Amino acid sequence: MGVISNNNLDEQLFQRLQTSRNVLVRLVRQPWLWGIVLLASAVRFYGSTVSAIWCDEGSSLMLSNYTLSGIWFHAAHDVHPPLYFMLLHGWIALFGDSLASIRALSVLPGIASVFLGMWLVRLIATQRAALLAGILLALLPTAVRYSQEVRMYSLLGMWLIAATIALVYWVKSPQKNRYLVIYTLLMTAAFYTHYFTAFCVIAHWLYLLLLSTRNSVAGALIKRPAWWISNAAIVVLFAPWLPGLADLLQHMDELKAGGDVGWESPVDARALPSMIWQVLMQSEGTKIPGPLFWLAPSVLFAGAVWVAVRDNTPYKFHALIVIYTLLPILLIYAISFASPMFIERYVTFAALGLPLIVAIAVDRLLKHRRALAISVFALFLGVECVGLRGNLTGDVDRFDQLVAHVNQQFLPGDRIIVSDLFWYFSYVYYNKTNVQPMLYTPPTPEGLSGRPTAYGFGTLVNADGAKIYVDHLADLPAAQGRIWLVSSSVQPDDFAPIPAGWDKTQDLTINDTQVRLYLTCGADNCGRDPKGSLFDGSVHP
Template identity: 55%
Template sequence: MKFHEFKISGKNLTPAKAKPFETITPWAAKLWPLPILLLATLVRLYGSTASAIWCDEGSSLLMSQYSPSLIWIHSAHDVHPPLYFLLLHIWIGAFGDSLFSIRFLSVLTGIGTVGLGMWLVYQVATRHAAIVAGVLMALLPIAVRYSQEVRMYSLMGLWLLGATLALVYWVRKPERHRYLVIYVLLMTASFYTHYFTGLCALSHWAYLTVVRSEKRRLVTLPAWWVANSFIAMLYAPWIPGLIDLLQHLDQLRAGGDIGWIEPITMASLPSTLWQYLTLSDAQNLRWPLYLALPLALVLVTGAVCLRDRSPYKFNVLLAIYAFLPLIVVFVVSWKVPLLVERYLMFSALGLPMILAIAIDQLRRHFRYAAVAMLVTVLTVELVGLHNDYQTDDEQFDKLVNYVNENYQANDRIVVSDLFWYFSYVYYNKTGSVPLLYTPPRADGTSGRPGDYGFGTLVNSDADRVYLDSLEMLPLGQTRVWLVSNSAPPDDFASIPGNWNKVSTLKVGDTQVRLYTLRRQ
């Protein structure tokens, strides 16, 4: 079905309902998604290079520098599957590693996600609803933020919305197996992008257990089981690496790659919904206002589902897609903290689609109420975009550029933590390989990273990169730059007595100190 054809539950609308668009001119009526995609593009491009590369982005860039075969090996030791890193490797080879270029890959997938969201709503509701959904998705703060990062979350959203759209087509015509083929490919791609894809798969299974087609539950159809078997087979090459990773959780925990997520409270659930729409947990608000937005989202979703009289209950699919992953992660997090809003960005995309359908339904009977609801949602989103565009002038790249400008031949650069190390490597223009400070732990064990988690990216260069003690620098060394957190305690607690501090530059929560070394 062409994108401009207008259907609800597989039935063509009457010309009278399509008339407002047809009076524009037929060709213009077909181009209505373009202004929305342009809006999505502008919103994502604006400020996309304003913030400095941070640790996770730096790790993506370091991973992408390996060959495809080594990316497969190293990502098996990392906490994310390899597909995004492979695509980033190809992208950088074609377009370079400028800040604009490396983030533009996520911008593109974010724009594609908006297009798929409009297409999905167009299939399950009306053109008016699809237009509103497109605008709300274009401005959705969490989607904008992670369309501006060198990470896999925007790509994951693209795969999973595409898979959900393919599922809608298949549900309408289960005999059309080509839709399941598309579904298999998109779900497999997403599984190779992020492990939380399993939550979307759970949502699809949950939906199919409640929907019927010709008095049969679609979840029982052999074609559905065969399709999921193919997903499992295509994912099988990655299973040994995943099992190996799970067997080394202690190393990941020791290195801080897992275990850093804060324990949840009862406030975590509503706060996550606030994060989706405003990029703030909103816990500074009075409790009636704090609970108002989450409660409104739940009530609107419930109303949209109850008003769904179609045989396929696609509104229920959107509700499950948006809320079930969050609920599952919230419950599991009482045992093992996993609740991080960016991991669930894909399911947050369901909220603007649900809200758009609700606004469209309200418009038919209470036009002014629909306008008020739309203005309210847009206002909340604009607050979130304002929060997203706020950047600190004192950013890490300023510190690295200071070193680049004042570096002298044979200077050595020592970074105190992996959190800063990956970002430093990206901005470093001196030609000198930065050293990573790895002093022994308090119990005497090695402070070097393990082979799993971030450590996999630097362990192969351990002899060139790790510095267990400042006294181990070569005797002929005359100047050393120390990069660390600016807040106490000092990461470099023990400075050799023959070191003389020349200068200090503090940038945000980091600092760089230049020392000259006197011969003893």
């Protein structure tokens, strides 16, 4: 069936098409769908191995190295549920831990989300709207970015879009409880992936509450026992994790002290439009002229509200997509005035709805205001392309080159000390020396211990703390020693003061990190390799 463009399409026929069980079958038979899936795959796989592993990704890899029971324990002390790390554990066992492999575990859910987004729009709107939604979702910069990180955000988006599809099917056919069973399993998987699934739950309940104001069969859905049983089942299935979550909440002060939570910047009035620019352009909009900075996000929000208000269909599915998208963003923004958490990756699952809303709006406008519809689509697509270009051509973190330099120059007996957990996890991933790097943990200015606590990132290193923590560089034995110091290149020096008698022989800076090689004894004693030749101090990035 071709793209639906007949302005005189009979509404009753359209409704029959939408409620047909063959929507998915007809959709997957469209050549354009697979072209869009190919486009989504290309932009997500392209460049997915260029940037080095960063701190959060490194922590994912370190956590996934534990057994499943170990992942359960350490994730309970971390700030995220365990499902993604368990999946990563199994993925690495099957496909290895190469950069291409581990990032593919995020790329694939990202591609699946594009397919699911088209399926969802096809269920609630025309085939043309599904086509437009697929194009815009395939190129959404924030979706592309977090499809290339070894983190759970791409997976979360896939679960929640799929759960929303299951909800749509159930609303259309409430007598078929199998859709609620699927919904329950998907939402449970989402909760075990990220706690912010709760915002999607609120959105779904608000949508059903909206339906309850209508005098129709759909208005009674929120009262159906099956819906309540489904949500109760989600709680029961998530219950095994609740003790760990409660324990984590009791130790929130330790998480804040370690910088695992509470590091986010406070929000202000500009934070909301800035987030929209970040999602669409991968830029906070600081260089955008003031009127445009405020106008474009305002028009986008107003357009979304227009889509919801003008939805006169019995099930108000367009309003569902608007609620799914805007409610989590607005709630997280509002909560951030008390406890900052308004970070792009935290709202990416909701931002996946923006292309769907624009596609539905453009599809409507094409019937009566064709020029305006084409302009809206072209502008949104153009902004996305600017953001996507920034993703593909922006600054690339080459921390891997710094570690490769140490791997190349490393001699038996060398010691490696990393100044901060932010670099430590990444270093461990690239380390090929078979020597465990140490972590610099100087006391705070108040004289308190600088070592990580047992919560947050600290849970991943505390077990080996006796071996890896270095509170004072001067405590290290000086004789027969070469020490590599890895730190930020931004002043002040993380390791200052360097002990007297240490002789720096190398200093390599890449991006915002540096590695320095110090001899803690005379070159005649510790500057020779195992074959007896004097190390020449040359640098080979």
